[in-house]
Amino acid sequence: MDHEWYQTRLMEWKDPEFPEEEREQLLGHLKTCPSCQTRLERWEETRQSLSELGKGFFPESPFVGRVMEKIQGVPKKRSLRRRFFFQIPEWFYPELGLATAALVLFFAFSALQHSDISLETLLLGWEPSDLQWIDGSESSPMDATLWNGEV
């Protein structure tokens, strides 16, 4: 490992995730490299400055009280969904809805194809008993009236 490599790793040496073996090698290099020592000292100052950036004395009680006060009026959302679909991942909900709709349509068309009820009957609400046979084809009472010239 060369000087360049150590330079890239200098800023990580205090990370708990930094491999112990590499840390030892880095420390060995630092003993002999003044430029890396200077760089590391500067970084440690920077790191220390960063660690202090957000820090302050944050009194707990008024903050907790204020949050809890606001929460009293906040409704919890989607509790029903959690109760019934607890195990189903959220991304699956649209797929579940589409599958249900497809299933309903499939059964509706299957039922239509195997019944005496025509699409016209279903959509316009005419009962099969209302249908009459005119000129060999199925027609409604209104068609029969028109056919017979009664209007």
Add this chain to the structure above:
Amino acid sequence: MRENRNVIERVLAGDTHAYADLVRKYQARIRSYCRGVLKNQADADDAAQEIFIKAYRGLDGFQGNAAFMTWIYRIAVNHCRDLLRSGSRHRTESWDELREKEGDSLEARIRGAPEPSVTDDRRRQAREALEKLSEDQRTLLLLRESEGLSYQEIAETLGCSLDAVKARLRRARRELESKLEEV
């Protein structure tokens, strides 16, 4: 983690007051993070309150396979990002201006005695250099150096891989170092 799970179950079962335990436990961390991003303490506290309320509202969406801490940090990161993008929190107030305005009371709020080797000038430089970084790099450095999150926790918070965190953090640190030379 189990302890948090119990508290969450109690809240979901209707015991709203149990949520105070979670707020009490994480308020310093979240307020500290918000303070690091938004700088102004009042804005940071407002944001932190909103974050805890958001977390409460979405508590039943919390899957439990992640730690509550990384989950709430994720809400905090997104919330602060939205605030900065919407411009509702003006970023014009510099650290120095804040110090000038709040004087000793601000100093009194700084936790712990500063390291003797770190001068005020160095802190100002670090702050200024940090402000010059991209939003993502700033977030990453704050989570790591200011909040002390592990690589794994950062990965969970930001929703990226461990390798991505390592690479991005290395880049952010190098970028900060180069910005410091410009300051």
